[in-house]
Amino acid sequence: MVAIATPPGAGAIAVVRVSGPDALQIGAKVFRGSVNVADAGGYTVHYGHVVNQKEEQLDEVLATVFRAPHSFTGEDMVEISCHGGTLITRTVLEAVIAAGARPAGPGEFTRRAFLNSRIDLSQAEAVADLIAAQSRRGQSVSLGHLEGRLGNTVRGLRKEVLDLCALLELNLDFTEEGLDVISAATLRDQITSLRSRISSLASSYAQGRIYRDGVSVVLAGEPNAGKSSLFNALLKQDRAIVTPVPGTTRDALEESIVINGILFRLTDTAGLRETVDHVERLGVERTRAAVTGADVVLHVMDAAVSSSVQEHLDRMAVHSEGQQLLPVLNKCDLLPSWPQPEVRKELEQGAASVVLVSAKTGEGLEELRTALSNLILGGASLGMEDICITNERHKECLERALQNLDGGIASMEKGASQEYVAFDIREAAAALAEITGEFSSEEVLNHIFARFCIGK
Numbered sequence: 001m002v003a004i005a006t007p008p009g010a011g012a013i014a015v016v017r018v019s020g021p022d023a024l025q026i027g028a029k030v031f032r033g034s035v036n037v038a039d040a041g042g043y044t045v046h047y048g049h050v051v052n053q054k055e056e057q058l059d060e061v062l063a064t065v066f067r068a069p070h071s072f073t074g075e076d077m078v079e080i081s082c083h084g085g086t087l088i089t090r091t092v093l094e095a096v097i098a099a100g101a102r103p104a105g106p107g108e109f110t111r112r113a114f115l116n117s118r119i120d121l122s123q124a125e126a127v128a129d130l131i132a133a134q135s136r137r138g139q140s141v142s143l144g145h146l147e148g149r150l151g152n153t154v155r156g157l158r159k160e161v162l163d164l165c166a167l168l169e170l171n172l173d174f175t176e177e178g179l180d181v182i183s184a185a186t187l188r189d190q191i192t193s194l195r196s197r198i199s200s201l202a203s204s205y206a207q208g209r210i211y212r213d214g215v216s217v218v219l220a221g222e223p224n225a226g227k228s229s230l231f232n233a234l235l236k237q238d239r240a241i242v243t244p245v246p247g248t249t250r251d252a253l254e255e256s257i258v259i260n261g262i263l264f265r266l267t268d269t270a271g272l273r274e275t276v277d278h279v280e281r282l283g284v285e286r287t288r289a290a291v292t293g294a295d296v297v298l299h300v301m302d303a304a305v306s307s308s309v310q311e312h313l314d315r316m317a318v319h320s321e322g323q324q325l326l327p328v329l330n331k332c333d334l335l336p337s338w339p340q341p342e343v344r345k346e347l348e349q350g351a352a353s354v355v356l357v358s359a360k361t362g363e364g365l366e367e368l369r370t371a372l373s374n375l376i377l378g379g380a381s382l383g384m385e386d387i388c389i390t391n392e393r394h395k396e397c398l399e400r401a402l403q404n405l406d407g408g409i410a411s412m413e414k415g416a417s418q419e420y421v422a423f424d425i426r427e428a429a430a431a432l433a434e435i436t437g438e439f440s441s442e443e444v445l446n447h448i449f450a451r452f453c454i455g456k
């Protein structure tokens with residue numbers, strides 16, 4: 001099979017990847033250089049030309065040869081590095097197809113790598129995540145998964161579950177002789193210990209999701225509070241329109257920034273107020289929808305409006321449970337006594353912490369960045385060395401394993417036969433095996449690899 005492995009568009013080089021038992025023979029049909037790639041050793045690079053069936057030269061290229069099993073897919077492979085134009089790349093691809101290769105489907109290279117046991121399923125998924133990563137932490141978590149850290153942890157847990165199963169089955173064999181290979185109390189302790197480790201891995205998803213997809217932050221508040229100004233100041237870019245007219249912003253705007261390796265997706269919104277203006281009202285509806293879906297609501301207030309913080313907070317944009325709220329008092333440059341501590345003290349009587357900023361002068365922006373990053377990383381933050389899951393499918397498998405273990409514990413408590421307990425525990429092991437793909441259906445594989453692009 002063959003595919004272009006580099007993104008579409010013009011570039012210095014592009015790579016056409018050929019993999020499969022005939023890859024080297026097909027490579028030899030299209031490549032002319034000082035060596036025949038069909039005879040070349042693995043991990044060697046050769047200079048030459050790609051030709052069509054009429055032996056016309058199509059491009060000057062480098063061909064890299066990989067020999068099974070020492071390649072990404074575990075099969076023989078040739079990677080042709082040609083010049084990176086859309087037309088030239090397609091011409092090389094077509095020559096390889098004419099020489100007998102079949103166009104690859106999405107993710108087919110990674111799927112072959114999985115089927116040939118070069119990588120486990122969690123590593124295959126990490127390939128897609130790594131390519132999609134938009135922040136340093138997301139990248140580092142995916143790289144850890146790609147290196148097999150998640151797979152190893154899950155395999156370790158599964159082995160413990162299977163060992164427990166084996167003991168239970170031995171127990172069953174010896175019941176008639178009245179012997180217990182493992183006592184009920186030990187069994188229970190071991191299940192509980194496994195349960196708590198699987199549970200903490202499952203709950204690392206909350207953090208893992210943020211590392212992978214970033215945090216959505218919505219700037220909301222009354223019209224003219226300076227949301228768009230603050231949005232621009234955080235982006236360091238004149239992105240949103242700012243005017244002294246309340247009700248300037250209508251459509252929600254989204255842009256991303258990275259703070260401390262975490263991606264924050266900021267949304268500037270229309271100011272919240274009752275209005276008869278039809279267009280503005282549509283904007284306000286969008287604000288409410290954006291606020292509902294946000295991880296963090298950054299409530300922007302205008303320090304120039306002479307109301308107490310408590311009054312501001314009372315009018316605060318509604319936020320739902322599980323959402324973080326960060327009150328920000330903007331336009332502090334207009335306060336006569338700012339940045340004196342007494343202003344802050346007075347303000348903080350109303351709320352746990354209010355960040356004081358001026359979008360105009362830039363003062364307080366660093367504190368705001370720190371406050372955002374602390375909201376996400378502060379408290380029970382995961383260290384970079386901890387394993388966390390970033391994939392909903394993995395979370396679902398872990399939760400199923402937990403339910404099975406709970407079922408096992410419940411059976412024990414009811415005094416059910418150990419056969420039932422063994423059944424539940426075996427099911428837990430099967431759920432864990434789905435993460436690494438030791439147990440996987442065609443349907444699951446199709447679903448996973450559909451997320452990939454062709455050539456990956």
Ligand SMILES: Nc1nc2c(ncn2[C@@H]2O[C@H](COP(=O)(O)OP(=O)(O)OP(=O)(O)O)[C@@H](O)[C@H]2O)c(=O)[nH]1
Binds near residue numbers: 242332
């Ligand atoms: N002095 C001062 N003026 C500011 C500051 N931030 C914003 N302004 C001014 O306040 C006015 C409104 O700013 P915007 O950023 O458009 O406010 P908004 O909250 O986006 O307003 P809507 O989109 O209408 O809801 C503009 O005239 C800004 O120049 C600040 O920190 N200090």
Ligand SMILES: [Mg+2]
Binds near residue numbers: 227248269271
């Ligand atoms: Mg605005």
